[in-house]
Amino acid sequence: MRIGIAGITGRMGQLLAEEARAAGADLIGGIALDAPEGLGVPLFPDIAAMAAAADVVIDFTHASTAQAHAAAMAACGKAWVVGTTGLSAADEAAVAAAAARIPVVYASNFSAGVNLVLALAERMGATLPAETYDAEIIEMHHRQKVDAPSGTAVAMGRAVAKGRGVLLDDVMESGRHGHTGARRTGAIGFAALRGGQVVGEHSLIFASGTEHIVLTHRAFDRRTFATGAVRAAHWVVSQPPRLYTMMDVLGMA
Ligand SMILES: NC(=O)C1=CN([C@@H]2O[C@H](COP(=O)(O)OP(=O)(O)OC[C@H]3O[C@@H](n4cnc5c(N)ncnc54)[C@H](OP(=O)(O)O)[C@@H]3O)[C@@H](O)[C@H]2O)C=CC1
Ligand SMILES: O=C(O)C1=N[C@H](C(=O)O)C[C@H](O)C1
Numbered sequence: 001m002r003i004g005i006a007g008i009t010g011r012m013g014q015l016l017a018e019e020a021r022a023a024g025a026d027l028i029g030g031i032a033l034d035a036p037e038g039l040g041v042p043l044f045p046d047i048a049a050m051a052a053a054a055d056v057v058i059d060f061t062h063a064s065t066a067q068a069h070a071a072a073m074a075a076c077g078k079a080w081v082v083g084t085t086g087l088s089a090a091d092e093a094a095v096a097a098a099a100a101r102i103p104v105v106y107a108s109n110f111s112a113g114v115n116l117v118l119a120l121a122e123r124m125g126a127t128l129p130a131e132t133y134d135a136e137i138i139e140m141h142h143r144q145k146v147d148a149p150s151g152t153a154v155a156m157g158r159a160v161a162k163g164r165g166v167l168l169d170d171v172m173e174s175g176r177h178g179h180t181g182a183r184r185t186g187a188i189g190f191a192a193l194r195g196g197q198v199v200g201e202h203s204l205i206f207a208s209g210t211e212h213i214v215l216t217h218r219a220f221d222r223r224t225f226a227t228g229a230v231r232a233a234h235w236v237v238s239q240p241p242r243l244y245t246m247m248d249v250l251g252m253a
Contacts, residue, residue: 003233004054005030006047006069009039011144012060012083015226017041020058023230028053033062051076056233060084063147066091074098079236081229082106085154086147099243103236107246108151110228114202115246117217118159121204124213125163130186133206133213135160140193140201148192149174152217156204157188 003020007013008030020027029042031050044050047069051057056079059069063086071094073080082095085108095106109115125135139153149157154168161168166186173183174190183189200219205212219225232249247253 001234001237002026002028002053002055003230004028004044004050004057006050006057006059006065007061007084008032008041008043009035010060012222012226012229015223016058016060016229019223019226019230020233023234025230025233046072048072048076051078054078056081056237058083058229058233060229063087063091067094070094070098073104074101077102079103079233079239080105081232081236083108083110083225083229085151087151096243100241102241103239103244104242105232105236105244105246105249107228107232108155109200109225110232110246111217111219111224112228112250113224114152114155114217114219115250115252117202117204117215118155118247119252120215121156121159122163124204124206124215125160127163128206128208128213130164130166133208134183134187134189136189136191136205136207138191138193138203138205140195140198142197142199143194145194148194149190150192150200150202152200152202153190153192156202157190160188160204 003025005013005016009032017027029044031044031047035043058081060083066087137153137156139150158168171186171188173187199222203214203216205214235249
């Protein structure tokens with residue numbers, strides 16, 4: 001299988017290149033915003049040129065690329081694994097539109113552990129009444145991270161909202177500051193911390209007047225995301241056009 005990597009110079013891109021090779025794939029090269037000389041892998045001028053030479057493109061770049069990459073991938077007709085976070089509603093609509101023509105796995109987190117937490121989060125949302133259990137999500141990441149709250153935190157919030165039969169957009173309270181008033185019943189709260197080189201930590205808290213339940217996931221090595229994304233690439237390349245998640249790849253959907 002021929003894999004191309006969008007964002008090959010990045011923290012994730014470098015590990016994706018290692019993991020693609022370790023999994024026996026043919027790493028055809030990558031693209032970056034401003035790649036240095038002597039990277040040791042072929043660099044393509046843009047995603048369309050790379051996709052033309054690949055069977056599947058793994059994309060961990062920046063949200064600003066999402067709409068252009070979606071259009072280029074749909075036109076090329078190749079499979080696409082998207083790990084970029086911080087996508088707007090319009091960006092996500094563009095990814096979904098591309099998935100009408102090509103198979104796409106789009107996931108905010110490719111670790112198996114987080115995807116199990118997402119399944120549990122939906123179940124807890126469905127089971128624990130919103131009137132009694134306040135849902136709050138805390139995440140911490142490295143100082144270089146550019147989007148907040150993290151894609152994983154948003155996915156956790158969406159899972160809880162789905163379990164409660166509401167839309168996250170209608171109940172999200174993010175980054176409280178100043179005279180906020182009392183907490184709204186049924187709100188799902190978010191707090192984002194940034195510092196040092198934290199790979200990724202997420203806690204989902206359900207707090208009632210008499211008990212707290214906390215689900216915590218800690219990633220110690222971002223290789224867990226890279227191995228998951230390469231696994232998704234091997235899986236998606238033989239799937240029909242559709243928008244898939246990592247839960248589909250893991251057989252948890
Ligand atoms: N879904 C998941 O499991 C995970 C998702 N992520 C997400 O992946 C993304 C990348 O993270 P990370 O590797 O830490 O970030 P980095 O900043 O380390 O790397 C970003 C990469 O994207 C490239 N890039 C940026 N803008 C463009 C552009 N316009 N066109 C082409 N390439 C571009 C950069 O190129 P250059 O070096 O030239 O600037 C670089 O190669 C983030 O959105 C992050 O949240 C991260 C970890 C896990
Ligand atoms: O930017 C990161 O590093 C990470 N981003 C993803 C997210 O936004 O959830 C996944 C992981 O937490 C690391």
